[in-house]
Amino acid sequence: MAHRQINVSQGKLFTTLLIIAVAFQVTPHDYTKRLNFFFRSMFAPILKIGMPGLPKILRPAASTGDVVKRKEYDELLKEYQNTRAQLLELQKRYEELAQMRAGLPIAGPLVLASVVTSAISDFGHEVYLNAGTAAGLRVGQIVLDGGGTCVIGSISEVSEAGATVQLVTDSRHAMKVAIWRKGREDYVERRMVGDGKDGCKIPLVSREYDVRVGDAVFAAPQQGLLDSPMVIGEVAAVKPDEKEPLLWDITIRPLFDRESLNRVGIVVMNPRAAP
């Protein structure tokens, strides 16, 4: 090539070749890469001889809009990790809620809340939740345990972002319940109150009623609060009342574990009516 005489002016030759080079430069890579592929495919057998080298690691140019500075990247990464953690938490809560709902006979929506702290003392048995009126909660609503399997109490106080649950074992707590035994068609409906310790009492049940240890105790359906019975516990002891011999002294053992209450579900029958 080079030993042939080129009979054009230097300026014209240089300009022409430079224009060609610039044309290659500005032509999109999607078109020009065909030349590279053509060369590589034509000489592939020769090019493959020997050990492959280290691949050239290309990274996006720092000047492009798709790239941010390291400091900003770190900030974005932290935000991303936090958002991802929140997402995982929401997914976990959704799964728990779905699991709880699947085992419930009730049709109303459930609100899942975390137990912030609990106060179990001689003065009361209460737990505090991280959900309040903003989540549709209101006083009197029935609260279930984390598995959604039994009633643990009801909401006694509520604010916009928090609520207090009075457990069924709280001596100030009262709830309409039904005592039912498997195989029996009828049931006994009475009010149940907490004994202030680790159980509940059902007073004023006549000894005419057949109540035995092991009978199940359900929270009775209540308009706007619960549309089907939900189990609370079982009869742990039944004996004649010492003061009123014609009545039973019935002790109920709740089925939930107070110590392991981390999450609870609140039955919100009519969320639109909630304040």
Add this chain to the structure above:
Amino acid sequence: MVFILVLTVLTAGNLYNALAVSRLDVKPDVLLIAMVFFAVQCATPEAIATSFIIGFAADIAGAAMGPHMIAFGLLGSLMSQLQRVVLMKRITHQMAAIFVIALVAGALTQLLFLLKMDLTVQHVLKVVLGNALYSGAVAPVAWLVFNAAAIWVGYYPQRYRRMSYR
């Protein structure tokens, strides 16, 4: 042309990786040394054409078309204009000249590659400097080989005709 093609295939092939050093895959740029060789040995029009053709060859063996052709074309044309000033008879002169030209060509090529592809090689400064140092180091050997090859194919460059290589 065959000579340039051979060099292109050589530099693009896996065999050439045997010369690579460090994790940055630093290799001597023999096409650049060839470009400088022709730029200082040939008549100016031939030198200009050869520079662009070698740049085209470097592009076709590389990742994108354009950057090497422009860089080599510009620097080769400049070298052809300075061939009476730049006398690369001594080994140190050859090494220094190739190092500087490789540095400038490498920087210009990477800049043009960045403009075209919006991509850049990792540790670009180290790669460019490493390539330039390596090219400068092997320049005297490559120069001798190119000289021998030029004579073997029956081509006697203008400069070669003009003065003896001492």
